[in-house]
Amino acid sequence: MTREEFLAQEGERAGQRTTITLVSADLLRWLGGVSNIPDEITEGARAVLERARQDKGIRDFRVKALGPDLLFQVNTFGQPLTSPAVYRLIYEALQAAFSKAVESGLYQPVQGKDFFKMNPQQKIAALHLRPMDFPFTERQSEPIFIAKIIQGGVGAFNRMLFNLFFHPDKGSHQRLDNTRFVAIVENCLDLKAGGKERRLYAFGDRPEEDTLFFIYPFIEGPLQINRAQVGDWAELLSLIANPVKWVISAVYALKGRFVSYGGNLLATRHEPGALVSIESMSPGVAVENPAAIFRLQSGLPAVGEAHFNLGADFHFVVGGTGGGYHLGVMPVTMEEARLHINEPGTARITAYTYQSFGNGRIPPDHDVVDVFAQDRVQTEWLQREARSFIRLMSDHGEFQPYVTAEEAEARAEARAEVLKTLFRTVPNGESGNPDPLIARVNERSHGQTLSDIKADAGGKVGHTTTPTLFAAIARASLQEAKETGLIQDFQVFGVGDDLHLVMLHNQGIDANEIHLLAFRTFWREVWVTELIGYKPYALAQDLQIGPATKGKKVDDLAEPSGPFVELLGQTLPEPERSFLEQIRAAREAWTQGRSSVEVKRPFAGNVTGQGPGFAEVSVRGFWKVAILAADKAGPAAFNVPLFQAAEQALQDDGFRARYGESIAFEIWDIHRHKRIFLDARSHREDIRTLLGATNAFNVKRLWSLRNTESQRKAVEAELEDLLLAASTEKLALISGGQYVGKDDPVLLGIEELVNPAFAFLQRRFCMTQGDERGSHYMMLVPKPLDEAVATVRSRGLYVGLLLTLKAQGIAGMQDVFAGPSYKEVRTRIDKINARFWRAQGSEFTPVGVGAQDVEPAYPLMQVLRRLTGEGSPYAVSVRKAETIDIEF
Secondary structure, eight states: OOHHHHHHHHHHHGGGOEEEEEEEEEOGGGBSSOSSOOHHHHHHHHHHHHHHHHTTSSSEEEEEEETTEEEEEEEEESSOSSOHHHHHHHHHHHHHHHHHHHHTTOBOOBTTBOGGGSOHHHHHHHTTOEEEEEEEOOOSSOEEEEEEEETBBTTTTHHHHHHHHTOTTSOSHHHHHOOEEEEEEEEHHHHHHTOSEEEEEEEESOOSSSEEEEOOTTBSSOEEEEGGGEEOHHHHHHHHTSTTTEEEEEEEEEESTTTEETTEEOGGGGSOSEEEOOOOSSTTOOOBSOEEEEEOSSSSOOHHHHHIIIIISOOEEEESGGGOEEEEEEEOOHHHHHSOOOOTTEEEEEEEEEEOBTTTBOOOGGGSEEGGGSSHHHHHHHHHHHHHHHHHHHTTOSSTTTBOHHHHHHHHHHHHHHTGGGOEEOOOGGGTOOOHHHHHHHHHHTTOEEEEEEEOOOBBTTTTBOOHHHHHHHHHHHHHHHHHTSOSEEEEEEETTEEEEEEEESSOTTOHHHHHHHHHHHHHHHHHHHHHTOOOBTTTTTTOOSTTSTTOOHHHHHOOOHHHHHHHHHHSOHHHHTTHHHHHHHHHHHHTTOOOOOOOOOOOSSOOOOOOEEEEEEOTTOOEEEEEEEESBOGGGGHHHHHHHHHHHHTOHHHHHHHOSEEEEEEEETTTTEEEEEETTTTHHHHHHHHHSTTTEEEEEEEEESSOOOOGGGTGGGEEEEEEEEOOSBOHHHHTTOOSOOSSOEEEEEHHHHHHHHHHHHHSOOEEEESGGGOEEEEOEEOOGGGOOOOGGGOOEEEEEEEEEETTEEEEEEEGGGSTHHHHHHHHHHHHHHHHHHHHTTTSTTTBOOGGGSOTTSHHHHHHHHHHSTTOSSEEEEEBOOOOOOOO
8 A cells, every 4th residue: 555545545544533622621729728739620621522512513521630630532433633623622621620610719829820811822831731543443342441650751651562562461352353563752852852753663563464554643643663663562661661752652553454354455454553642742851651542352352351450460660750759550440540649659541432423422321430549459459459569669769770860860960960070080099199098098997997898700500609629719718818917817709600708817907918919819719610611601790801811721710729728628628539640741831931711702601890899897806797798680789789888877876986976988989980988867869869879889888987077078087997898899809990790799888787678578568679690589588698689580589698797707697688587588588579570570670670771782782772763664754733822
């Protein structure tokens, strides 16, 4: 079919088509002293439309007060798709509503602005008008379903539409009816900008026709798409899983009874099966509280499937102030939806449905079905379930993922801009610029230091646990260092696929000798493993970076000494001891300049060469130090627990008596390698805003402050004892001074600070980024050391340890999370994680990670660039339909 043929046929079809014009108007803000739009105001608008129906100017109508909006539905038959007469009628009804508000004494100006003194464009903006025209050719059976999400953002229907039309487990229509669909996707920022020219994208099933023509009411003329311009539904999911940036605006049928019947092509194949209100009549204003219209059954999903996917299947959507939050969907009746309440973390969805007849007629009210009032017992159960999960999400406060990544980072960057004169570049010891704060700490502690240096040098059966012989090799290497006096004592343990080297020594923080010892120890693991012939997964994953490895062989990096090799005879497991002679021979060859083991690129399945991470604290005067270590997570795993732990500690009189009246946060801007110091009491909002963007700003250290310091620029000068440090960077030896994020972090701190963090993880809910290649948000599970394995879907985990120190060394190590009280915690967290996963699937935020927080080297970013870049095979350039010029 050519465009000319389509337009010719449209000339005949248009006269037999019904149009639903849906307009949302934010009226409540102009009413004072009420929490819902009163009936008399709604009746004022309804009277205008009733006269028009009696005069046969329109086919039918409904007016609904829903939250802050007055929702107008006006049906016409045989009229232009976008009818100026209909919009004039709706505006007249709005004027009548305002008149009733004045009569009843409820009208109030907003921010000193009088609605009645505004020009037409100002009135449109003042009402936040969101229009939508939905065309349909009425068939013998035509259920119409109209839904509205109060507090939702423009992309709030994404998951619902995807599941309703594309997800095989959320409905039976694909299997039973052999239906196929295509979704139209638009960019939310482009829609908000309101420009005349924009691009849209088509994804779904591959069409049978070479050229498709759709009636897409937001643009001029028909939407023309070629078969090659339709991407598949997996690519669709790559975009719309982040509804902050992308929105499904319409769904069309490609195959099934909506397209053809008895071998005859139907007019409905050009009409949407679903349409979402994506545009505001005022450029620069994002759509809030969006509405959607669905046609159901007879080649489309059934009414019950819509009921399930829209409100009965709990999930999260974007919404709230500025669309910057992840809100839980709460199904409510139309009556409940009238009341405008701001229930934290909640987006209320309401819907009504009816059987259209007489080319756009709406049945009497008793046959217009309030979807969530049909079974009140069921709806109340759904509401209780929703509230339980909404509370968990909103409990994050102003942190991700309750706050969307885009919003959190925008807030943090804005706050960082205000504080920019206080951010300083982190000193780089490699460049001869040692950190003066660390030098002062080392001087005061006489070098007494506890270091935890960890790395993923390879995994056993993928990214699960470290190979058994790794710990044995590390013990031999560290025992050698202890016997030479470099370190006083050590512990070796694994957390997932990371091996941790805990060393007590008097060399000070950032000591090159200690870092080099750890670096050499990790390469010794590689050296012995290669000699034996084992092939762990991603061998040397965290080690291949920087100038330290360039041009060298494993032997040179491991520097296998004679004492180390002999100590291996005591530490290696029995089967591996049989290789001792081979190891001795390889060491002898190396001493004679014949290095033999090549450095190989690991097969890791993710980004390699990240470098060992480390945390170090001075321990002079501290006899108990706690360790919190994570696997399958990033440094953001500590932002919320440490923010809460600091607040809890400062409420303790004993803590303040010993350490001072406040705590200083040393926060790093991880992308710019800069830091700032802020007082936890005086600058709480600064800290919360920065750390709320968990993938941009992280805690590096916490310091004691003798007194509360209100002047931000004076905090650094008032720092006293180093209380806690986290691995928010890589080993200075090999990092080149640049940091872009270190996975699987660890922190060391005084027990009075870390214990509140342990308690927080025991009683509170906190999602953080991690899981399979950092692809999801989940709550990390506190596990004992012997169960510290990321098993189901590589879910992230914490390990909590408490070390008791004495003058001679490490007296003991308590496995905190092995305590019986944490067993129930693990069960509870596993249940919650599973429920959140079922709610969102594996892709939709806030379980799936938004594209901007995915590691840029992963293929997803390449896919997104291919889908939406300038050379995109799926992009269709369109021109926005002209705005209707209507006088109030």
